[in-house]
Amino acid sequence: MKRRREGEGEGSDKKQKKGPPPMPEDYPKGVVVGVAGLGEGVDREKLKEACEPFGSVEWIEYERSSPEAFIRFETAEHATAAAAGLVDKEIVAGITAAPTLLEGDDERAFFKRKHDSMWVRKNASKGRYRGKSGGRGGRSGGRGSGSRN
Numbered sequence: 001m002k003r004r005r006e007g008e009g010e011g012s013d014k015k016q017k018k019g020p021p022p023m024p025e026d027y028p029k030g031v032v033v034g035v036a037g038l039g040e041g042v043d044r045e046k047l048k049e050a051c052e053p054f055g056s057v058e059w060i061e062y063e064r065s066s067p068e069a070f071i072r073f074e075t076a077e078h079a080t081a082a083a084a085g086l087v088d089k090e091i092v093a094g095i096t097a098a099p100t101l102l103e104g105d106d107e108r109a110f111f112k113r114k115h116d117s118m119w120v121r122k123n124a125s126k127g128r129y130r131g132k133s134g135g136r137g138g139r140s141g142g143r144g145s146g147s148r149n
Helices: 044-054 076-085 104-123
Strands: 032-036 057-061 068-073 090-092 098-101
Touching: 032 076, 032 104, 044 057, 044 068, 044 076, 044 090, 068 076, 076 098
Parallel strands: none
Antiparallel strands: 032 068, 032 098, 057 068
8 A cells, every 4th residue: 555645636736837936025015106087198107297396206006098197106204205296297298197095905906916026027937948858958959960971
């Protein structure tokens, strides 16, 4: 009778693919402003121009023609000033901002989404470009396999 080793068989987690690690709880608080009511004619540069008077912009998450954007500021003070100063500010002709300072669960969900997408992007190409055997060459193929005279 064959005995199972510890960690084998049903319920074994060894061969399951790992997902992203847990998000650290020390993410910066109060630094993200969500802006709704956007649309055609708005781009990252126009959003940055509208936000820079309130403080240093770290990055902007926005896809062209999307109805919303997320803007991360360097400090919570900058984000608070932007959330207050962008109210009804015209970003481009006919489009005004409707900002909200992300807090609590919304802020945590935003940073979780960013954390997970960075992990996916970082791990997306692991294991590619190695061929079927996973090696870097060998007897037939790989580097230096041409004929020499």
